[in-house]
Structure formats: structure tokens, C-alpha cells
Amino acid sequence: MRYQKEVMLHSRWDVIVCGAGPSGIAAAVSAARLGVQVMLLERYGTVGGCLTLGNVTTVMGSVARGSIRDEIARLLVSPDSSTGIDGEEAKGRLAEFLSREGVNFRLQAPVVDVWMEKETIRGVYVLTPNGIVLMEAKRVIDATGDGYVAAMAGCEVMVGRDEDGLVQPSSLMYTIDGVKSTLTCCHEEHYTYFSDGREYLDLCKKAAAEGRLPSNVTIVRLYKTGRQGERLVNATQMNGVNALTDGDIEKSEIELRKQINRINRFLQEEIPGFENIRVRTSASTLGVRESRRIRGRYLLEAEDLIKGRRFEDVVVHHANFSIDIHNPTGGGQSETLGCPHKAQPYDIPMRALQPLNAENLILSGRCISGSHRAHASYRVMNIVMAIGQAAGTMAAVSVQDDCDISELKYHHVKNALIAQGCRLFDY
Ligand SMILES: Cc1cc2nc3c(=O)[nH]c(=O)nc-3n(C[C@H](O)[C@H](O)[C@H](O)COP(=O)(O)OP(=O)(O)OC[C@H]3O[C@@H](n4cnc5c(N)ncnc54)[C@H](O)[C@@H]3O)c2cc1C
Numbered sequence: 001m002r003y004q005k006e007v008m009l010h011s012r013w014d015v016i017v018c019g020a021g022p023s024g025i026a027a028a029v030s031a032a033r034l035g036v037q038v039m040l041l042e043r044y045g046t047v048g049g050c051l052t053l054g055n056v057t058t059v060m061g062s063v064a065r066g067s068i069r070d071e072i073a074r075l076l077v078s079p080d081s082s083t084g085i086d087g088e089e090a091k092g093r094l095a096e097f098l099s100r101e102g103v104n105f106r107l108q109a110p111v112v113d114v115w116m117e118k119e120t121i122r123g124v125y126v127l128t129p130n131g132i133v134l135m136e137a138k139r140v141i142d143a144t145g146d147g148y149v150a151a152m153a154g155c156e157v158m159v160g161r162d163e164d165g166l167v168q169p170s171s172l173m174y175t176i177d178g179v180k181s182t183l184t185c186c187h188e189e190h191y192t193y194f195s196d197g198r199e200y201l202d203l204c205k206k207a208a209a210e211g212r213l214p215s216n217v218t219i220v221r222l223y224k225t226g227r228q229g230e231r232l233v234n235a236t237q238m239n240g241v242n243a244l245t246d247g248d249i250e251k252s253e254i255e256l257r258k259q260i261n262r263i264n265r266f267l268q269e270e271i272p273g274f275e276n277i278r279v280r281t282s283a284s285t286l287g288v289r290e291s292r293r294i295r296g297r298y299l300l301e302a303e304d305l306i307k308g309r310r311f312e313d314v315v316v317h318h319a320n321f322s323i324d325i326h327n328p329t330g331g332g333q334s335e336t337l338g339c340p341h342k343a344q345p346y347d348i349p350m351r352a353l354q355p356l357n358a359e360n361l362i363l364s365g366r367c368i369s370g371s372h373r374a375h376a377s378y379r380v381m382n383i384v385m386a387i388g389q390a391a392g393t394m395a396a397v398s399v400q401d402d403c404d405i406s407e408l409k410y411h412h413v414k415n416a417l418i419a420q421g422c423r424l425f426d427y
Pocket residue numbers: 018019020021022023024041042043044047048049050051054056058059060061109110111112143144145146148170171172173234286287288289364365366367379380381382384
């Protein structure tokens with residue numbers, strides 16, 4: 001086939017979901033179940049986003065029971081696995097799930113621009129092997145993590161901390177095998193003593209101070225994966241970069257792959273039972289914790305989370321995860337020495353998914369409208385999947401009601417979510 005230089009109209013959809021990470025998958029499935037025609041577009045060759053391509057298989061956080069999140073969790077955790085999700089198996093299982101649910105999806109299909117008419121996105125431009133094509137859509141969901149579509153549509157973008165714009169560090173997650181030890185290390189206050197009295201977290205801090213680990217790698221988190229002798233390592237860390245800055249992804253790729261070798265050397269030389277470890281898998285793309293956040297009709301604040309606030313237009317109920325801000329300027333957490341701030345089970349309102357100045361766009365996943373601190377909690381996967389379900393439902397309801405996103409009737413969205421089994425209130 002000849003490469004087409006002119007942009008051709010490819011297809012028309014009720015809803016286009018951009019980005020097939022955890023939130024995009026939940027959004028696409030919930031919209032499809034409500035009977036609208038859905039196209040899900042993913043820039044890479046595998047679905048799952050951070051969960052698969054980023055090797056982040058520790059799905060954390062919680063929301064009220066009854067959502068698509070529960071189904072995805074059942075789908076991903078093998079019956080023979082006591083704890084973890086296998087990232088390799090997840091790739092196939094998630095793709096099959098989408099196909100079973102009647103979601104059309106395209107891989108290696110990055111959205112490169114939007115076609116705007118005033119404040120409405122008429123369609124998205126997608127790179128395909130035969131040229132850039134236009135896919136028209138009645139509603140568009142931005143589930144790209146980085147808020148690409150909203151930025152293309154001219155929505156207001158927020159990045160980093162209010163005081164200096166710095167974002168949480170990026171990381172490359174990887175797994176090791178060959179571990180002959182029961183050692184795990186899940187967070188900053190998970191203390192483990194060896195028979196000679198040494199403590200694991202102290203060893204990490206000492207190694208970072210003395211240069212055997214990178215100075216910002218003050219904790220080497222080790223999670224069980226469900227495979228014998230295997231650990232997921234969440235430790236590499238690149239501070240002072242921003243995935244939105246030209247060249248920073250490449251700089252991080254080079255530095256973090258070097259860090260993998262240094263961290264493994266530390267484990268092999270200093271931790272009993274880790275002498276024969278080797279890398280089994282590593283992320284295929286840089287793990288970006290934080291980039292664009294898009295301003296919406298409501299900006300979720302850390303105080304809302306800490307107080308466990310309820311909203312009258314709740315679309316995710318009982319979200320819960322600590323305010324986990326990996327330090328933008330060094331090792332550990334940026335707030336509170338030791339453990340991150342706790343949240344109370346909180347609500348996410350529909351307004352946080354409704355961007356300003358784009359009539360038919362819905363935000364999903366980690367780019368919804370929230371502050372730097374609030375984002376540090378709702379960005380985890382169980383919560384973004386519930387956000388995705390809400391986004392897909394809002395899109396389908398607005399197609400069926402033939403109204404703009406800002407004009408959505410909350411009780412229609414609420415009823416549609418409850419009909420899917422979502423619990424939105426404390427009864
Ligand atoms: C290093 C690291 C460790 C983490 N640890 C944990 C953890 O232990 N537990 C936990 O629950 N969460 C963790 N998180 C957070 C969590 O993984 C993410 O916040 C979550 O995956 C966000 O989901 P999402 O669907 O919004 O975005 P993503 O998972 O980032 O998915 C976005 C998808 O959109 C695609 N995309 C982007 N741009 C385009 C485009 N222009 N066109 C088409 N497709 C596009 C991407 O390729 C990707 O597949 C971690 C994150 C990182 C980076």
C-alpha cells in the first residue's frame with residue numbers, strides 16, 4: 001500500500017478513547033457495555049500502559065466494590081498466584097478482554113493531533129502505517145496519562161508543585177530472579193533485620209550515602225511477584241527531569257539502565273540470598289509518575305482526601321491511597337519523614353473529569369483535575385480504573401442524551417454507574 005500524504009477520513013465513532021492504560025481500558029469497556037461504538041487508540045504495540053509496558057504490576061489503592069476494577073483484578077491475578085500480577089500474561093489477557101467486550105482497538109496508533117471546531121473536538125488525527133488518518137468522534141476521552149489530547153485541544157495544563165513546578169521522579173521498574181531469601185520491602189517503614197542485626201533500609205541509606213547506590217536511591221523496594229525467587233524492583237529514580245521536556249526521556253533511559261546495574265551489584269554484594277540474581281524483565285518505556293494535570297470544573301485538593309470529603313456529583317466512591325509523593329529533589333518521600341500522609345476514603349466528583357473549554361472531552365486516569373498533592377494519591381491503578389469507568393460512562397450517557405460534557409445530568413451518570421454495580425454512597 002502506498003503511503004498516503006493527504007489526511008483521509010478513516011472512520012466515525014461515538015466515543016474515541018485515547019490511551020489503553022488501566023484507565024483507558026476501563027473507560028472503553030464501560031462505554032461499550034452501554035451500547036455505544038467505541039474506538040480505543042494506543043500509541044504502543046501492547047495494551048496496559050504502566051501496568052504492562054511500565055512493568056508496574058503492583059496494583060495499589062482501593063475504591064468501593066462493584067466496579068470494572070474488580071473484574072480486571074480477577075482477570076489479572078492468576079488463581080495459582082498468591083500475590084502479584086504477571087505483567088507478561090496481563091498483555092494478552094487485557095487485549096482479549098477488550099475484544100470480548102466488543103471494543104475496537106488499534107495498536108501502534110498514536111494520536112498526533114485533534115481537529116477542533118471552536119471548543120469541540122470533531123476528530124483525532126492518528127498515525128497509521130499508511131499515513132495520518134482522521135477518526136471522527138462524538139466524544140473523546142483523554143486517557144493518555146500525559147494529558148496529550150487535552151493539551152492539543154488547548155485546555156489549561158498544570159505541571160508539578162505550585163512553588164517550583166517540579167514533578168515526582170521517573171523510574172524504570174524491573175524484575176529480578178534467582179532470589180534465595182524471603183526479603184521484601186514494600187515501603188519506607190518496612191523494617192527487616194538480618195541474623196547479624198543489620199537492618200535492610202539502613203543498609204540502603206548507608207549505601208546511598210557512601211556512593212554504592214546512586215545518592216537519590218535511598219530505598220530499594222522489593223515486591224513479591226507470585227513467581228518463586230522473583231522480585232519486582234521499584235528503586236531506580238531520576239530527579240529533575242520532566243517527560244514533557246525534549247531530551248529528558250532519553251537522558252533518563254541512559255541513566256536508569258545504568259542504575260539497574262548498580263542496584264543489582266549492591267543487592268548481590270550486600271544482601272544475603274541475592275548473590276545470584278539477574279534481570280528477568282524491565283519496563284519498555286520510562287515510568288512517568290507525574291506530568292500534565294488538566295484543569296477541570298473542580299480541582300481535587302489534598303485536603304479533600306485527608307478529610308475524606310464527599311461530593312454530590314460523586315463518580316468514584318471510597319477511593320483510598322496515601323499521598324505518596326516520591327521526592328522530586330532526592331531520595332524518599334517529599335513530605336513527612338518516613339511514611340506518606342494518610343488519606344481517608346474520599347470521593348472523586350464528576351466535575352474533576354470535565355475539562356474547561358472543551359465541550360466533548362472527558363479526562364480519565366492520572367491527568368484529571370487535581371493538585372500535585374492530590375494526584376499523588378489518585379494516580380494509583382485501582383483508582384484510575386474506577387475513574388476510567390466513570391469517564392466511559394459519562395461519554396456514553398452524553399452520546400445517548402445528546403448533550404455536551406459540561407451539560408451532563410449527574411443523575412443520569414449516577415444511575416448508569418449504579419446499574420453497572422458501582423457503589424457511590426454509604427448506605
Ligand atoms: C515508576 C512507577 C511506579 C508506580 N508504582 C505504582 C504501584 O506500585 N501501584 C500502583 O497502583 N500504581 C503505581 N504507579 C502509578 C500508575 O501506574 C499510573 O499512575 C497509572 O498506570 C496511570 O494510568 P493511566 O491509564 O492514567 O495512564 P498510563 O498507565 O500511563 O496509560 C496511558 C496510555 O496512553 C498511551 N498514550 C499516551 N499518549 C498517547 C497518544 N498520543 N496516543 C495514543 N496512546 C497514547 C500510553 O502509551 C499508555 O499506554 C506507578 C507509576 C510509575 C511510573
